[in-house]
Amino acid sequence: xxxxxxxxxxxxxxxxxxxxxxxxxxxxxxxxxxxxxxxxxxxxxxxxxxxxxxxxxxxxxxxxxxxxxxxxxxxxxxxxxxxxxxxxxxxxxxxxxxxxxxxxxxxxxxxxxxxxxxxxxxxxxxxxxxxxxxxxxxxxxxxxxxxxxxxxxxxxxxxxxxxxxxxxxxxxxxxxxxxxxxxxxxxxxxxxxxxxxxxxxxxxxxxxxxxxxxxxxxxxxxxxxxxxxxxxxxxxxxxxxxxxxxxxxxxxxxxxxxxxxxxxxxxxxxxxxxxxxxxxxxxxxxxxxxxxxxxxxxxxxxxxxxxxxxxxxxxxxxxxxxxxxxxxxxxxxxxxxxxxxxxxxxxxxxxxxxxxxxxxxxxxxxxxxxxxxxxxxxxxxxxxxxxxxxxxxxxxxxxxxxxxxxxxxxxxxxxxxxxxxxxxxxxxxxxxxxxxxxxxxxxxxxxxxxxxxxxxxxxxxxxxxxxxxxxxxxxxxxx
Numbered sequence: 001x002x003x004x005x006x007x008x009x010x011x012x013x014x015x016x017x018x019x020x021x022x023x024x025x026x027x028x029x030x031x032x033x034x035x036x037x038x039x040x041x042x043x044x045x046x047x048x049x050x051x052x053x054x055x056x057x058x059x060x061x062x063x064x065x066x067x068x069x070x071x072x073x074x075x076x077x078x079x080x081x082x083x084x085x086x087x088x089x090x091x092x093x094x095x096x097x098x099x100x101x102x103x104x105x106x107x108x109x110x111x112x113x114x115x116x117x118x119x120x121x122x123x124x125x126x127x128x129x130x131x132x133x134x135x136x137x138x139x140x141x142x143x144x145x146x147x148x149x150x151x152x153x154x155x156x157x158x159x160x161x162x163x164x165x166x167x168x169x170x171x172x173x174x175x176x177x178x179x180x181x182x183x184x185x186x187x188x189x190x191x192x193x194x195x196x197x198x199x200x201x202x203x204x205x206x207x208x209x210x211x212x213x214x215x216x217x218x219x220x221x222x223x224x225x226x227x228x229x230x231x232x233x234x235x236x237x238x239x240x241x242x243x244x245x246x247x248x249x250x251x252x253x254x255x256x257x258x259x260x261x262x263x264x265x266x267x268x269x270x271x272x273x274x275x276x277x278x279x280x281x282x283x284x285x286x287x288x289x290x291x292x293x294x295x296x297x298x299x300x301x302x303x304x305x306x307x308x309x310x311x312x313x314x315x316x317x318x319x320x321x322x323x324x325x326x327x328x329x330x331x332x333x334x335x336x337x338x339x340x341x342x343x344x345x346x347x348x349x350x351x352x353x354x355x356x357x358x359x360x361x362x363x364x365x366x367x368x369x370x371x372x373x374x375x376x377x378x379x380x381x382x383x384x385x386x387x388x389x390x391x392x393x394x395x396x397x398x399x400x401x402x403x404x405x406x407x408x409x410x411x412x413x414x415x416x417x418x419x420x421x422x423x424x425x426x427x428x429x430x431x432x433x434x435x436x437x438x439x440x441x442x443x444x445x446x447x448x449x450x451x452x453x454x455x456x457x458x459x460x461x462x463x464x465x466x467x468x469x470x471x472x473x474x475x476x477x478x479x
Contacts, residue, residue: 061099161360
């Protein structure tokens with residue numbers, strides 16, 4: 001091969017190399033350098049379904065929550081008395097969304113202009129960490145750790161605020177120190193332990209009958225669905241396993257339900273609320289409406305209309321209080337009564353100047369649509385999460401999503417004991433308006449909660465434990 005032919009081949013190879021480089025450059029420029037950062041605050045009924053539904057292949061998803069679980073709140077009352085085991089009411093954040101970055105932390109501040117979040121770890125501090133976060137009040141904060149006190153900062157491109165709400169105490173002295181709440185699986189566990197503890201304490205031979213009756217007085221403050229369902233589950237426990245194992249003490253046990261309203265279950269149709277009240281009356285559950293708790297002390301509460309009332313267990317379920325993060329966020333519009341963030345029909349947060357932030361959404365108990373105030377229920381939060389996941393999946397594909405959020409009322413359910421429940425869809429704007437009571441409503445109640453459980457694991461566990469406890473009874477072991 002002569003020199004001329006070699007030079008021709010070299011020039012040909014050089015031209016091919018230049019062409020390949022151009023093709024390679026054209027190919028790489030059409031591929032995005034990085035995915036947009038989507039941050040979700042909270043892993044409750046708003047945050048967790050959104051976390052599962054959003055496209056993790058196109059979004060770089062980060063979730064910040066003080067717990068690494070999702071609590072299936074409708075089943076907590078059953079867990080608190082042993083009808084179900086605690087694992088049935090929780091779902092792991094990481095197990096079913098492995099592509100997601102999850103931090104067990106609180107978000108303390110949001111900077112909308114810089115698109116940054118200031119967060120505090122919700123894990124116990126290490127030995128070399130001297131500083132500690134200030135202790136939080138004893139409400140349902142979904143973690144037992146006050147945090148390390150060492151904050152960190154995260155950036156976001158899109159933000160979803162779904163931090164939920166805390167239990168409302170109305171600043172009644174002593175509630176946070178002496179009452180139990182029922183919004184977290186840890187709450188259910190502590191209530192279950194306390195119920196069995198009351199019977200073991202009352203069973204000691206050194207107790208007088210007066211002391212026994214005081215220990216076995218179970219007080220519930222709040223006549224909404226949570227308080228009513230817990231009263232019903234507790235009644236079932238007292239008249240089955242407790243009656244079998246503590247026959248003498250079971251006759252001394254008493255359940256009292258307090259509420260400031262004229263009737264319990266105020267969100268239900270009046271006829272259904274009356275049905276529940278009459279059922280509770282026949283069961284011996286004492287309903288005291290229009291009663292006001294003034295303060296709570298160790299083993300006793302003070303009621304304005306009644307005076308001093310001793311108790312062995314007090315469960316407080318009187319509504320929702322705003323999350324501290326929601327209270328700290330500035331330059332946004334809030335609902336006058338609940339202080340929740342106001343959003344438009346597309347769930348975008350409305351700023352103080354009336355404009356919406358196109359990169360920030362708020363769902364769940366932390367937010368209210370300005371033009372359509374909906375109840376703070378799991379049903380509403382879940383539907384908002386599903387709507388927003390579809391919206392975000394279209395946004396990341398550069399497609400328009402102009403449809404506003406529309407709530408479909410599936411009805412309200414409440415268990416009232418003895419395999420009976422109430423179902424209310426009388427206020428629905430579309431579809432069949434229905435009301436059901438008794439066993440039919442109970443079948444609807446159980447089938448609804450069974451189908452709503454998110455994981456296949458819990459879809460198997462929940463009916464399995466229902467069946468096992470029906471055959472063998474509840475486990476009264478205290479550990």
